[in-house]
Amino acid sequence: MDPNQDLKITRIKRDPYFSMKDAHLHNFYEMYYLLSGTRRFFVNDTLYNVSKGELILIEEGALHRTTYISGGSHERICITFSKSFLQPLFQEFGEEAVLKCFSQPYVRIPQSRREYFEDLISKAHREMMYQDTYSLYLASSHVYELILFILRLNSISKQDDITPYDASPDDQIMEKAAKYICSNYQSPVTLEETAAYCNMSTTYFSKKFKAVTGFGFKEYLISIRIREASRLLLHTKLPITEIALLSGFNDSNYFGDVFKRMKGISPCKYRKNKEIV
The missing domain is CATH 1.10.10.60 (Homeodomain-like)
Incomplete structure (x- = not known):
């Protein structure tokens, strides 16, 4: 992520058997949403098998790596942002409350809300590609809505009780x-x-x-x-x-x-x- 850029959104379709070359950590936050396929994530000390409609949240300074589970291709949208990007939410809801959503890396988006969630992500991505006077503001507002949706989801459901997969x-x-x-x-x-x-x-x-x-x-x-x-x-x-x-x-x-x-x-x-x- 460019040090001078507070928000970045990328959408990529990867070939089968793609793996990150190296594990890494960074001083910004990341939302990784899987649109298709399957992936395995290792975040700090925990494994997650991720499928379509599931989200991985990477907090600042978290060691992580992703690799393949099977031979199929996958498509993902990745949203990265700095801590300063979150300041408007901190002012309204408090820093601790906002960052709490990153304490649980794995989030399953309910089927009934998946279309809404993916529409928000697509809107944010399109605005970042458009790049006019209003695009960054509109993209930011969509990402803020995504974060607030996750906070609300966590408040009404027990994400901690959701098992990402049956671990061997x-x-x-x-x-x-x-x-x-x-x-x-x-x-x-x-x-x-x-x-x-x-x-x-x-x-x-x-x-x-x-x-x-x-x-x-x-x-x-x-x-x-x-x-x-x-x-x-x-x-x-x-x-x-x-x-x-x-x-x-x-x-x-x-x-x-x-x-x-x-x-x-x-x-x-x-x-x-x-x-x-």
Whole structure:
């Protein structure tokens, strides 16, 4: 997302077997609505299988990756926006209340309201393509209505009780492993330790974790550590050496190298420019 752009909407149809090359996180919010096909999402430490008419909400700083479930193509609309874009809603309803809708990544749009929801998304997308004096204002108003609809939906239905899919035993174990890593990233957690926690051999666990989440073990662990470091860099004034330790890196030089490789910028420059992802 362009740092100078508060709102962006894209509609793309992907070929079969498309997967994100790399997992990532960003300092803006994302609404991912699936118009056709199926996708698998891994958000922070939880798996979601997503079908037509279902929505994934990505909060600021959430680590995520999407991959295929089957060989069919899929079409999606993705809406991304900055925190400043949400200010009119914050002023009216309060920041905590508005951001609450992003605390539950998976939302199933009721069949009876799907036409309305997709019409709103299409209107917003068309306005962003049209680009005249009024288009950004109209597109923004449609996106605000989408967010308010989700907030209302959450208030009248128990989205927490909706199971995105019947997770297999292996999927459940891999989620358990991801949660274990997220809880222990500050310590020198190892592949062998995590495999033992899941009662699996190291080789089998390594292959299964990659197949289910799309991450290698080390890749996921480092991504979680960089996610935490990014948060601390932007929201605290702690020294970078201390941030490295708090994020699970014992060597601040190694931390700097890994951070720059993953973010394309040094920790110091990242802290100075909050718009860089």
